[in-house]
Amino acid sequence: MIELYAGVAINGLMIGAVYALVATGLNLIFGVMRVVNFAHGEIVVGGMYIGYGAWALLGLPTSVSVALAAIVMFGFGYCFQRLIGNQFANRPQHAQFVLYISLALIITGGLAMAFGPDPRSIQSAASFSVYKIGSLRVDATRLQAALSAAGVILALWLWLRFSLTGKALQAASQNIIGGRAIGIRIDHVFAIATGIGFACAGIAGALIAPLYDTTPYLSADFTLIAFIIVIVGGLASLPGAMLGGLIIGLVEGLAAILFDPSAKSLLSYGLLIAILLFRPMGLLGKRRAL
Template sequence: MDIFLQLLISGILLGGVYVLVSIGLTLVFGVMKIVNFAHGDFLMLGMFGAFFLYQLFGLNPYLSLLIVTPALFILGLIIYKTIVGRTISRPHVVQIFSFIGLSVAFQNMALVLFSADFRSINHPVSTKVIHMGPIHISFPSFIAFIVAGIITILLFIFLYYTYTGKAIRAAAQDRFAATLMGVSIQKIYALTFGIGIGILGIAGSLMVPIYSVYPTVGEQFVLIAFVVVVLGGLGSLPGAVVGGLLIGLIETMSSYFIAPSMKQLVYFCVFILILILRPNGLFGKEGAAEEALE
């Protein structure tokens, strides 16, 4: 029983990390109907940012998120202005290959600048464990989970209770009508993309105490992020939360009860099964994917 409880808690905490990694992807898709294939590489940049702030200046990763997050938000705006914004009304292949090109460029830039070494920080917080009776809770995972919750709630409040947030939802629902209201679609998209990337700054900072950093670290997470987002329903925030927690739980449980090397097999089986039963994902709207392909 203790083991089960331990796995349940570890799985949910891992799910929190996955939610953080996925939520920007689903936001950008939901609003702009584009799939950011370079999502994982922005995460890599965020992790490297937090890593070097610790390595060079000894900055606690939880404080470095105050620097890395705005930096990634601004990077998101710049990438939107220079690349993404120019592909918005172009065919989908143009969008897809722009992002794949961006991904290759980021990875190789990181390879040249930082080398292919696996790096991790040696901060006492990395190995800190909270003991609750027989249950052990990894401190950095716990923090990541709490912050994931806070970020999700803040994002929800922003989208549903602020005027700018409502304009983002309006643009997501009907780009043409929103333009007629006087909404500048380019500004709203730039802001949305900036937020989607900025959240990866938070995620990167929180993940540096848990995971090693290397130029292709994004690939490992972007695959999970895609599973989470499609499972939850493309463009759905609650979907990303439930999907993230579900994948975290499945991964942890199957690692223990079956074999660690089988964990991906298990969550992909669950993924396929859910898509057979609910092709639009758990919280997906009918036609979200078709809309994206038009």
């Protein structure tokens, strides 16, 4: 019995690490531009299709498709922000909301046209391999995805902290006018932030492509999960996204065996409402944005 719960907990934590990467992307975009990316789940699904396409058409392994997803989504995010997003930087919230919703619809529609509504899954021998630790069996693909996601998040933290561009991003998130005054190209920095945010979502998508049946309509769930995580962890807090991702992964995993698999999100939303009411800045959030 204990093994069952331990197995479920570990599975939850592993998927939680990938969720954390998705949420980190959302958080970075919000942290720098104060914009909620309602198309985030669509980018994740885009990454999943890149993973699927790379495997189905070219037979590429996950490691290559992850790099591909990162590059494609970074480029997409950078161009989107440069061409359109920056014009909306000072618009009211509802206008930004409609912009991102329309982007989400365009992506979902495009993917549905390109791949059809049928689920696509990657079937390879690797997807059945497991690691055995004592009496625990850990799914290899899942573990690799979790470790890669954690690695990307760690790399991103280090980059934000130590590289010049990373510092510029942080400066822009704290004070745009001050940033401009000391010569930061805000347009460029915003585009970089969006690019990295999209790349995080794309990488996460490519990582979980072997675990899910990919359909264009998965996107809303991913967007909502990312929202829950960033609120629980704290909007604009990167460690918060990590913590939130792990918590939500764990909660969903345990709720699925304790109650009902389809009711797992109910608990997440309950947690979200409680957090919003009693600690709206999130577990690790510091200041109140907006």
